Amino acid sequence: MSTDPEFDRRQRYDALMDVVRGRMTTRQFDPNYVVPKEHYELILEAARHAPSGANAQPWHYIVVTKPELKKAIADYFVDEARARAKLRMKFPTPNYRGLETAPGMIVVASDFRWTRAFPVLLDDSELDRKYRENAERILLQSVAASTMSAHLAAAALGYNVWWVTAIGQDDAQKALKPLLGVPEEISVIDIFCFGPAAKPPYKRWKKELHQIMNWDRFDMENYMSVEQIDAWIREKRSQVMYRDESKVD
Numbered sequence: 001m002s003t004d005p006e007f008d009r010r011q012r013y014d015a016l017m018d019v020v021r022g023r024m025t026t027r028q029f030d031p032n033y034v035v036p037k038e039h040y041e042l043i044l045e046a047a048r049h050a051p052s053g054a055n056a057q058p059w060h061y062i063v064v065t066k067p068e069l070k071k072a073i074a075d076y077f078v079d080e081a082r083a084r085a086k087l088r089m090k091f092p093t094p095n096y097r098g099l100e101t102a103p104g105m106i107v108v109a110s111d112f113r114w115t116r117a118f119p120v121l122l123d124d125s126e127l128d129r130k131y132r133e134n135a136e137r138i139l140l141q142s143v144a145a146s147t148m149s150a151h152l153a154a155a156a157l158g159y160n161v162w163w164v165t166a167i168g169q170d171d172a173q174k175a176l177k178p179l180l181g182v183p184e185e186i187s188v189i190d191i192f193c194f195g196p197a198a199k200p201p202y203k204r205w206k207k208e209l210h211q212i213m214n215w216d217r218f219d220m221e222n223y224m225s226v227e228q229i230d231a232w233i234r235e236k237r238s239q240v241m242y243r244d245e246s247k248v249d
């Protein structure tokens, strides 16, 4: 520690940014690596401190260690990817077999009954429906805040990460919940994989600061029409998902 608090604060910021910038997705891991038990605890300790609407902390984390469970989860995702391909959904789907290679796997779940803790009327009125929609957003943002803390903690421990959400639909809930003994009222939200990457990870393209930062007013330079968004999806999406930032044209 120096005697200059400004210097110390900047060092802490730089250390944080080193973790934030260095958090990188990988979709294939070194399957032989074993995550020490303590690391799961360090990672979920970070999740525990997240902010949440009404401080309701509406999250549950299920650490998956058994290879047969990882395989069953991977099987579900591979089937789901096949179903999407048949539907001609043009989303550039990764190889979900990679899920079973993840040394660390944590299933993120939430209890939507906690939306009752947020501003809602609970009288089944039309107005209540709108407040409830907003309450769901509050709940999902809360779970994302906690999940992100966990991802950053894993990155700080030197791991690569994979945030998998391809599971919103009812079918996914029906397939995954019994595997993990998740009660009816609780929903699986996403899957968090981490571990050393099988191949060198790469840094993906990120927008420039000025493209996301606005002062006092929305900067219309950063506004995109739906046609521009569709063109971006056609021309850029798969590049930004699967290429190093230096190889995006």
Ligand SMILES: Cc1cc2nc3c(=O)[nH]c(=O)nc-3n(C[C@H](O)[C@H](O)[C@H](O)COP(=O)(O)O)c2cc1C
Pocket (backbone or CB within 6 Å): 023, 024, 025, 026, 027, 094, 162, 163, 164, 165, 166, 202, 203, 204, 240, 241
């Ligand atoms: C909310 C959210 C959902 C995601 N869902 C998936 C997913 O279902 N499958 C997948 O392979 N990656 C998924 N990802 C990972 C993103 O594709 C990845 O974060 C993005 O390409 C940027 O790469 P980076 O994490 O290396 O910065 C998701 C990430 C987030 C934050």
